[in-house]
Amino acid sequence: MTRNDTRKADDSDEQRTDGSGSAVSEPTTRPDATSDSLLDDSFDVTSGTLSADADPVIETRNLDVFYDGVQALQDVTIGIPENGVTALIGPSGCGKSTFLRCINRMNDLIDAARVEGELRFEGKNVYDDDVDPVALRRKIGMVFQSPNPFPKSIRDNVAFGLEVQDKAGDVDETVHRALERAALLDEVEDQLDSSGLDLSGGQQQRLCIARAIAPDPDVLLMDEPASALDPIATSKIEDLIEDLAEEYTVIIVTHNMQQAARISDKTAVFLTGGELVEFDDTDKIFENPEHDRVEDYITGKFG
Numbered sequence: 001m002t003r004n005d006t007r008k009a010d011d012s013d014e015q016r017t018d019g020s021g022s023a024v025s026e027p028t029t030r031p032d033a034t035s036d037s038l039l040d041d042s043f044d045v046t047s048g049t050l051s052a053d054a055d056p057v058i059e060t061r062n063l064d065v066f067y068d069g070v071q072a073l074q075d076v077t078i079g080i081p082e083n084g085v086t087a088l089i090g091p092s093g094c095g096k097s098t099f100l101r102c103i104n105r106m107n108d109l110i111d112a113a114r115v116e117g118e119l120r121f122e123g124k125n126v127y128d129d130d131v132d133p134v135a136l137r138r139k140i141g142m143v144f145q146s147p148n149p150f151p152k153s154i155r156d157n158v159a160f161g162l163e164v165q166d167k168a169g170d171v172d173e174t175v176h177r178a179l180e181r182a183a184l185l186d187e188v189e190d191q192l193d194s195s196g197l198d199l200s201g202g203q204q205q206r207l208c209i210a211r212a213i214a215p216d217p218d219v220l221l222m223d224e225p226a227s228a229l230d231p232i233a234t235s236k237i238e239d240l241i242e243d244l245a246e247e248y249t250v251i252i253v254t255h256n257m258q259q260a261a262r263i264s265d266k267t268a269v270f271l272t273g274g275e276l277v278e279f280d281d282t283d284k285i286f287e288n289p290e291h292d293r294v295e296d297y298i299t300g301k302f303g
């Protein structure tokens with residue numbers, strides 16, 4: 001990776017929900033994804049469930065998730081490339097949110113959830129004992145379906161995580177940069193001390209995106225980030241996602257096929273039972289999928 005790897009703080013939503021608002025130290029070294037890869041040369045990349053791209057930033061192999069013994073994800077093996085947008089699609093209940101929450105260990109917060117198999121981020125299994133989930137979530141930010149600003153000022157929302165630990169830069173500068181990156185600065189520049197809750201739904205979602213990117217993560221997980229928004233706000237979020245994908249690896253869950261087709265480079269199709277049925281370039285998935293079940297889902301025959 002060539003990006004500046006300096007991290008300042010974690011202001012992500014999950015930091016609040018996991019009760020870990022305190023400072024945590026970053027892993028000091030980054031494992032080499034190529035030398036420590038899960039995927040060896042002999043792995044059959046033609047199986048349709050694994051990206052053939054070199055050096056995926058996130059790789060799973062034989063990932064299973066259970067909730068109290070009920071299986072939600074089955075044997076998921078995938079390699080998600082760095083940068084760009086990967087869309088996760090599939091019918092309700094097929095495990096898309098579960099998969100997303102595995103990536104930054106948000107499932108740790110669900111007592112009933114049990115994860116088996118491996119999930120590697122930059123070559124390191126995130127379920128290893130020595131991985132700090134809070135530090136992981138600083139590198140893998142998350143945006144949820146409903147905009148969820150805190151009942152704080154716009155500035156404090158974006159700076160939320162930045163204030164809980166030592167930081168090198170100036171908080172105000174970081175806040176401005178994150179708001180600008182989230183395409184919100186022009187609309188709120190004169191009202192940074194107003195409540196984040198006074199913004200429109202679309203603005204609130206961009207505020208949440210600003211909050212997620214302020215600590216400068218590597219990966220942005222988005223679970224149906226535009227589903228509660230009107231078409232104009234949705235279009236702004238889509239433009240923003242495409243823009244962010246130049247710098248971040250964006251993984252987005254969407255029920256909107258047109259949205260997946262419009263904004264994603266790769267698409268993973270999960271089907272009922274928590275099975276990853278097909279993963280490929282988005283054009284291929286939408287124009288000529290390998291599996292009839294995928295074609296049926298995409299053309300609206302079920303789901």
Ligand SMILES: Nc1ncnc2c1ncn2[C@@H]1O[C@H](COP(=O)(O)OP(=O)(O)OP(=O)(O)O)[C@@H](O)[C@H]1O
Pocket residue numbers: 067072090091092093094095096097098099110112
């Ligand atoms: N906290 C939980 N406790 C128990 N079961 C859960 C929990 N969260 C999800 N599940 C179950 O796991 C399966 C996958 O759920 P998940 O929310 O990941 O699906 P999804 O594809 O995101 O669905 P949707 O499109 O409706 O958001 C479902 O059967 C669901 O009932």
Ligand SMILES: [Mg+2]
Pocket residue numbers: 096097098223253
């Ligand atoms: Mg979901």
